[in-house]
Amino acid sequence: MTVFIIRRLMQAGVVVLLMSFLVFSGVFLVGDPVDILISDEADEEDRERAIAGLGLDKPFHMQYLLFLRGALRGDLGESFIFEEPALLLIVERMPATMELALFALLIAVVIGIPLGMFAGFRPESITAKTIMSGSILGFSLPSFWVGIMMMVLFAVHLGWLPSTGRGPTTEWFGIEVSFTSWKGISYLLMPAINLSLFKLALVIRLARAGTREVVHQDYIKFARAKGLSGRRIVLVHVLKNIMIPVVTVLGLEFGGLVAFSIVTETVFAWPGMGKLLIDSIGMLDRPVIVAYLMIIVFLFVIINLVVDILYSILDPRVRLGEIRS
Amino acid sequence: MSSSNESIGAVPNLTDLGEKVQMPLQRFLSDYRESSVAVVSVFVVITIAIIAVFAPLLAPTDPYDLAVVTVADKTLAPGVIMSSGQTAYLGTDGSGRDLLSGIFYGLRISLGVGIGSGVIALTIGVFVGLIAAYFGGRIDSLIMRLVDIQLSFPAILIALVLLVTLGKGVDKTLIALIVVQWAYYARTVRGSALVERGKEYIESAHCLALSKRRILMNHLFPNVVAPIIVVGTMQTAHAIALEATLSFLGLGMEQTEPSLGSLIANGFDYIHSGHYWITIFPGVALLVTIVSINLVGDRLRDVLNPRLQR
Amino acid sequence: MATLEVRNLQTSFFTKAGEVKAVDDVSFTVDRGQVLGLVGESGSGKTVTGFSIMGLVDAPGRVVGGQIQFQGEDLVGVSPKRWQKLRGNQIAMVFQDPMMTLNPVLRIDTQMIESIRAHQRVSRDQARVMARDALGQVGIPSADERLKAYPHQFSGGMRQRVSIAIALLNRPDLIVADEPTTALDVTIQGQILYEMQKLCRDTGTALIWITHDLSVIAGLADVVAVMYAGRIVEFGEIDDVLDRPSHPYTSGLIGSIPSRNQRGQRLQQIPGMTPSLLNLPAGCAFRGRCAYAQAVCAVAPEVSGGDDGRRRLRCHRPLSDGGLSQESV
Numbered sequence: 001m002t003v004f005i006i007r008r009l010m011q012a013g014v015v016v017l018l019m020s021f022l023v024f025s026g027v028f029l030v031g032d033p034v035d036i037l038i039s040d041e042a043d044e045e046d047r048e049r050a051i052a053g054l055g056l057d058k059p060f061h062m063q064y065l066l067f068l069r070g071a072l073r074g075d076l077g078e079s080f081i082f083e084e085p086a087l088l089l090i091v092e093r094m095p096a097t098m099e100l101a102l103f104a105l106l107i108a109v110v111i112g113i114p115l116g117m118f119a120g121f122r123p124e125s126i127t128a129k130t131i132m133s134g135s136i137l138g139f140s141l142p143s144f145w146v147g148i149m150m151m152v153l154f155a156v157h158l159g160w161l162p163s164t165g166r167g168p169t170t171e172w173f174g175i176e177v178s179f180t181s182w183k184g185i186s187y188l189l190m191p192a193i194n195l196s197l198f199k200l201a202l203v204i205r206l207a208r209a210g211t212r213e214v215v216h217q218d219y220i221k222f223a224r225a226k227g228l229s230g231r232r233i234v235l236v237h238v239l240k241n242i243m244i245p246v247v248t249v250l251g252l253e254f255g256g257l258v259a260f261s262i263v264t265e266t267v268f269a270w271p272g273m274g275k276l277l278i279d280s281i282g283m284l285d286r287p288v289i290v291a292y293l294m295i296i297v298f299l300f301v302i303i304n305l306v307v308d309i310l311y312s313i314l315d316p317r318v319r320l321g322e323i324r325s
Numbered sequence: 326m327s328s329s330n331e332s333i334g335a336v337p338n339l340t341d342l343g344e345k346v347q348m349p350l351q352r353f354l355s356d357y358r359e360s361s362v363a364v365v366s367v368f369v370v371i372t373i374a375i376i377a378v379f380a381p382l383l384a385p386t387d388p389y390d391l392a393v394v395t396v397a398d399k400t401l402a403p404g405v406i407m408s409s410g411q412t413a414y415l416g417t418d419g420s421g422r423d424l425l426s427g428i429f430y431g432l433r434i435s436l437g438v439g440i441g442s443g444v445i446a447l448t449i450g451v452f453v454g455l456i457a458a459y460f461g462g463r464i465d466s467l468i469m470r471l472v473d474i475q476l477s478f479p480a481i482l483i484a485l486v487l488l489v490t491l492g493k494g495v496d497k498t499l500i501a502l503i504v505v506q507w508a509y510y511a512r513t514v515r516g517s518a519l520v521e522r523g524k525e526y527i528e529s530a531h532c533l534a535l536s537k538r539r540i541l542m543n544h545l546f547p548n549v550v551a552p553i554i555v556v557g558t559m560q561t562a563h564a565i566a567l568e569a570t571l572s573f574l575g576l577g578m579e580q581t582e583p584s585l586g587s588l589i590a591n592g593f594d595y596i597h598s599g600h601y602w603i604t605i606f607p608g609v610a611l612l613v614t615i616v617s618i619n620l621v622g623d624r625l626r627d628v629l630n631p632r633l634q635r
Numbered sequence: 636m637a638t639l640e641v642r643n644l645q646t647s648f649f650t651k652a653g654e655v656k657a658v659d660d661v662s663f664t665v666d667r668g669q670v671l672g673l674v675g676e677s678g679s680g681k682t683v684t685g686f687s688i689m690g691l692v693d694a695p696g697r698v699v700g701g702q703i704q705f706q707g708e709d710l711v712g713v714s715p716k717r718w719q720k721l722r723g724n725q726i727a728m729v730f731q732d733p734m735m736t737l738n739p740v741l742r743i744d745t746q747m748i749e750s751i752r753a754h755q756r757v758s759r760d761q762a763r764v765m766a767r768d769a770l771g772q773v774g775i776p777s778a779d780e781r782l783k784a785y786p787h788q789f790s791g792g793m794r795q796r797v798s799i800a801i802a803l804l805n806r807p808d809l810i811v812a813d814e815p816t817t818a819l820d821v822t823i824q825g826q827i828l829y830e831m832q833k834l835c836r837d838t839g840t841a842l843i844w845i846t847h848d849l850s851v852i853a854g855l856a857d858v859v860a861v862m863y864a865g866r867i868v869e870f871g872e873i874d875d876v877l878d879r880p881s882h883p884y885t886s887g888l889i890g891s892i893p894s895r896n897q898r899g900q901r902l903q904q905i906p907g908m909t910p911s912l913l914n915l916p917a918g919c920a921f922r923g924r925c926a927y928a929q930a931v932c933a934v935a936p937e938v939s940g941g942d943d944g945r946r947r948l949r950c951h952r953p954l955s956d957g958g959l960s961q962e963s964v
Contacts, residue, residue, distance in 0.1 A: 140619040142566040144573045145608055148589065152596055152605070163597070218735035225689055225730075226750040226801065227723030236749075240740045252477075259479040263570055267593075278574055281489055289489060296482065 005309060012305045016298060020071060021064065076294055077287030081280070086291035090273050095175045096166055097272030100264065101257040103179065103188060104196035105250060112200045113246065116207025117238070123212060131204060138201025143260060147194040147267035154190060162187050164269035191268040195261055199253055206249055210242030251307030255300040356628045363624035369617040376429055377436040384426035385411055389581070416602040418591055424602065427588055428610045434584040435614070438495065439565035442502035447557055449503070450510020451549070457511065458518035459541050469515065472508040480505045480567060488576040498577045502564050513556045517549040551629040558622030562615045569611055585611040637664040638706060638809050638841035639688070645700035646680075646687045655912045657683040657696065659865040662938075665809070665858075668839040670832065672852030672873065674888065675862035678909050681845045682731075684862070685811045688843070689728050690718040706808065724754040727802035731814040733795035737786035744782040747801055754805050769800040773830060792823035799831065806838065813845045828855050850892050853877060861885045864910055864920035871946035881946075881953040883925045919951065927952040 058066070070076065076087045119128035155163030167184030169176040178184035214220060215238065223237045262274030269275065273292065280288040358364055376383060415424040457468040475483065487501040521527065522545065530540050569586030571577035573593070578584045583591070585607045592604025646658035658680045665671045675681045686692050688703055690710060703710040705726065710718075722728075730736040738746060747766035748759060757765070763782065770778035773796040786794055795815055802810050812831070816824040832855050835842045844852055852859060852873065859876050861869040861884065869882040880886040890903030907924040916922060918933040925932070931951045940947035 136619065136623065137616070140562060140566070140615050141612065142570050142573075142586075142615070144570050145589065145611060148593060148596070148604060148608065152601060156596055156601075218730055218732060219738040221691060222728075222730055222736040222798070223738065224691060225722055225728040227719050227721070227753050228749060229719060229753065232749065232753075237738050237741070241738070244740065256479045259482045262481070262485070263574065266574055277485075282575065293486065300478065 008305050008308050012301050016301050020068065020294065020297070071294065076291035079280075079285050079288050081283050081285045081288075086287040087295075089276060089288060090291055090295055093271060093273045093276050095177065096270060097258060097261050097265070097274060099177055099179060099188070100191055100195060100261055100270060100272060101254065103192035104199065104257055104261075105254060107192055107196040108199035108203045109246070109250065112203025113207045113239075113242075116204040117211045117234070117242070119204065120208040120211025121215065121234075123208075128208075132208070135201040135204045138197045138204075141197075143194060143198060144263045144267050146197060147191075147264060150190055150194055151267065161190050163190075166271055191264050191270050194267070195257060195264040198260070199250065199257065202249065202253065203246060206246050207242055210245055211238060214238050214241045247310055248307055251303060251310060255296070255303050258299060259296065353628060357624060360624050360627075363620055366617040366620040366624070369613060370621055373432060373614050373617070374436065377432045380429040380433045384423075384429040386423045386426045388422035388426045388430060415606045416600075418588070418603045420591075424588075424606055427583070428585070428607055431583055431585040431588050431607060432610060432614070434495070434578065434582055435565050435568060435586070435611070438498055438502065438568050438584065439561050442499050442506060442564050443557060443561045445499075446503045446506035446560070447510050447553065450507045451514050451546075451553065453507070454511040454514030455518055455541055455545060455549070458515045458522055459537070459545065465515075468511065472511050475508045476512070480563075481570065484567060484571055485574075485576065488571060493576065493579050495578065495582055498568055498571065501571070502568060505567065506560055506564060509556060509560060510553065513552050514549050517552045518545050521545055521548040555622060555626045555629055558618060558625055562618040562622065565611075565618070566615055585614075637666050637704075638669075639843075640664045640704040641684075641688070641701070642704065643701035644684065644687060644698065644703065646683050646692055646696060646698045648696040650695055650913075652913055656865050656915075657912060658687060661701070661862075661865075661867050663858075663860050663867065663870060665841040665843060667808075667841055668835055669858065670835060670842045670844060670852075670856045672849075672856030672859040673843055673845045673862060674847065674849055674852065674859060676847055676909050678912070679862040680865040680912075681847075681862050682813055685728065685813050685843065685845050688809075688811055689722060689726060691722075691728075720754070723750055723802075723807075724805045725807050726809045726811065727805070727807040729795070729798050729802050729810065729812040729815045732818050733791050733798060733815075734818070736798050737794055739786055741785075742782070743784055743786065743789075743797060747782070747797075747804060750801050750804050765804065766800075769804050770797070772803065772834070773797075773800045774826070775800070792819050792827070795819060795823075795827060799827070803834065807840060809841045809843070810835075811843045811845070814847065815844075816851065817846070817848070824851070831855070849877070849888050861888065864915060865912060866920065866949060867947075868921065868949045869947070870940075875946065881948050882921075882950045883927050883952070883954060884921050886954055887924075919949075925952075927954070 074087055075085065078084065079086050079089055082089055115131050119131045122128050151163050154161045165187060167178045167187035168181060169178045169184065170180045171177075172180065179188055220233060220237060223233050228237075258273075261270075261272060262277055264270065265272045265274040266278050273295075277289065277292045279285075280292070381387070411423070415428070418424055418427060453468055457465040484501040484505050487504060488497060491497040491500065527540065527544060530544050535544075568577055568584060569589065572584050572586030573590040575590065578587045580587065588607035589604050589611065592600070592602075592607065595601075595603050641664070642662050644658055644661040645656065648655040648657055661680070661684055663671065673681045673684060683692065683696070687698050688705075688710075690713075692698060698711055701711065705721070710721070737743070744763060744766060747769065748762040751757060751762040751765055752759070755762075767778045767782060770781060775781055775793065775796055781789075786797075789797065795818075799815070802812075815831075816827055819827070828851065831842065831844075834840065844856060846852055849859075856873045858871065859869075859873045860867045861876070861882065863884050869876060869880070869885045876885060877889060880889055884905070887903065887905035891905060893902055905924055910916065910920055910923065918935050919925070919928070922928045922932045929952060934951075936949050936951045938947055938949050
């Protein structure tokens with residue numbers, strides 16, 4: 001197990017290095033780095049000083065090494081607008097986004113797996129068909145559209161839930177969270193549901209397909225031949241098998257959730273990283289944009305790593321295969 | 326059953342005669358007609374397409390004719406008569422433009438960008454995918470590594486990065502959507518083509534010493550048409566949704582060429598003031614477009630998938 | 636009293652193409668400690684017979700007639716709750732493919748302990764001890780360690796031993812073994828046969844051994860039932876049937892076993908294929924493949940033979956007088 005994790009960590013490091021190179025050379029190639037890293041309003045003197053200061057007169061490989069050195073120290077540039085380190089700005093807003101994404105994930109799993117399993121056990125029932133039609137909608141509707149409709153219905157028309165913003169936060173292990181109070185949850189509910197819809201549809205599909213495949217396996221019939229209760233067969237024998245694809249895909253999709261929170265945060269004015277990105281784009285705050293990209297790449301790599309490890313815990317066959325090879 | 330499988334999944338043998346080629350189409354149509362929802366969806370899609378193409382002729386007013394549009398008409402409720410004397414059946418938006426006409430023109434842009442990007446991405450994807458499948462080896466693994474890396478990031482993120490670098494506009498949105506989509510087609514085509522490549526009729530084509538180009542175009546290509554049609558339909562709906570999302574975020578279309586997404590974004594500013602129609606009606610238009618295309622695609626997948634055939 | 640007495644069992648599958656009579660009018664008895672061999676080609680209904688006895692026939696199939704008397708209780712139509720109590724406890728089953736019968740994501744101990752605790756009020760620790768003993772009983776070395784393993788860490792033969800151990804856990808009165816050695820190497824097959832036989836003798840468990848291979852049960856079973864197209868065509872004590880087969884089909888099966896003495900000779904075979912159960916020909920189902928078929932075979936043969944259950948036959952043209960008074964032809 002340890003061998004496996006160390007091996008995965010090393011792989012992750014290589015991928016981050018590779019992606020940092022890609023982002024850096026992307027910035028280097030696509031536009032004049034001076035334009036991207038230095039404010040448009042800076043005058044000629046400032047520009048020259050900045051160019052020298054940033055080492056932009058040096059050759060490409062030297063610049064990359066300097067960039068790497070900065071990145072390793074946690075220095076991804078300074079925001080033009082806030083005049084604060086870009087990394088700090090993003091990290092400050094990260095808890096809000098993570099809270100949103102984790103809740104969306106939770107909703108997708110807690111609602112999606114039972115619905116999907118039901119549809120898998122009784123594929124011909126009307127309930128199952130309704131669930132599956134719903135999941136097609138979840139896949140095809142643009143999430144900003146659903147978000148607006150939810151807001152019109154629940155916030156503007158019915159007045160049940162607050163329409164925008166984040167509720168009061170409390171500190172929890174040094175992180176600001178809002179789900180600890182009912183008021184906080186009332187703010188969190190709509191954005192989280194909105195963000196979860198696509199994943200919910202996905203979980204339903206995966207759980208249904210998994211269930212349909214597993215129920216016909218011999219080991220389920222053998223479990224029945226052992227005289228186990230239907231409850232135990234469903235909750236242990238079937239569920240544990242379908243959790244493998246669900247966890248893998250959901251884990252891989254967590255990055256997608258964070259990326260898609262850009263849209264949800266914009267609709268519901270949720271003060272997270274995604275809203276910061278859109279605001280920064282609007283205000284041409286380029287260092288923040290570059291920093292956001294680096295962080296999201298890093299996040300994707302971390303997610304892949306965690307999923308691999310989780311996957312190996314859930315499916316013993318993978319773990320052993322990896323160590324042997 | 327087996328004979329029909331072959332005729333739809335593949336066009337394998339050289340002895341296929343005219344009458345045999347006719348069969349799959351008839352079979353396809355009768356299979357498709359079994360779902361009434363899917364049939365209705367086709368008519369909805371056709372209607373939307375007609376509206377999009379003939380928007381200037383069908384729209385009651387030209388919403389971008391500055392001589393007609395006046396701010397005095399702004400946020401009129403549905404059914405109110407505008408200062409030009411025409412009825413705004415769906416109301417007017419924040420700039421006093423007739424919403425119905427705006428939706429017609431918006432459909433034109435949304436559909437145009439969605440289908441246009443789809444067709445170009447499809448052409449690139451098919452070409453690249455066939456090359457990867459046919460040559461295999463290092464070319465294949467290089468192309469597929471690129472595809473995998475791209476697909477491991479969400480489409481919206483890639484489109485966002487491109488639009489941040491390129492800027493707004495129809496042409497830039499088109500480019501972003503093409504870049505986002507080509508990889509799906511490449512992967513689909515390569516997958517299907519690899520399956521076909523292993524089959525004996527390709528072997529026999531090799532034995533006949535046919536040129537590589539000819540085998541690629543005349544033998545491999547026809548067999549990947551069915552999956553491409555399915556993926557293409559679904560991708561078009563995705564592209565339209567993605568464009569709407571990008572425009573909503575303020576990154577897609579310029580305000581002078583609003584798509585459905587831009588219309589919804591404009592209306593979003595008014596939902597708290599009770600002018601619900603400005604955002605709802607373009608929203609409904611977008612919904613109907615996306616859902617009907619998806620239903621058609623869903624049915625096509627069921628009908629064209631040889632594995633599901635009874 | 637016999638452990639199991641099956642009378643006129645009928646199990647059908649209701650498909651779109653019509654009713655498939657997978658098991659049709661099947662009767663047999665198994666006594667305490669006795670081994671019954673249920674022999675037939677694939678599609679003859681032997682596995683469905685096994686599942687019927689376990690109450691595991693799934694839609695679109697169901698038991699449509701007959702009785703399954705298990706220790707005096709008719710199991711046809713008992714409640715699912717009752718079935719749950721019986722299965723794994725008094726009636727256990729071993730499946731054909733050991734690679735498929737153990738849940739790949741659960742450890743062996745989990746799968747054994749849950750089986751014990753479904754039927755006995757014992758603590759987890761007690762159950763673990765019982766599981767370990769059961770593994771030892773079927774010849775798995777270092778059972779303590781093996782309990783913590785996952786199924787994929789076992790070979791096919793080991794996995795089949797584990798499923799046999801699971802079947803034995805609650806000391807059942809009847810075990811239905813559906814071709815448990817077919818997927819295994821011949822040497823392993825021999826070991827498992829020997830162990831199963833010994834276990835049944837020792838504990839008095841009745842055993843139904845389903846197989847397509849007569850040679851497997853030749854040394855194992857006490858009685859044999861030969862199935863063809865959903866019916867039992869011949870039933871009797873194993874040596875009796877093997878020495879003097881009466882039904883042409885049984886004779887054909889025996890003839891198609893390769894053996895050393897027949898070296899150089901042409902192996903016998905039964906011509907043709909098993910008929911589709913959807914449209915069985917009228918009369919004897921074996922008629923089309925039978926060298927002895929006559930006009931009379933167009934009428935379905937009734938079961939002939941003693942009520943003592945020693946030898947029964949379903950044929951108009953038996954090869955030898957297998958201890959029966961021959962039917963008039």
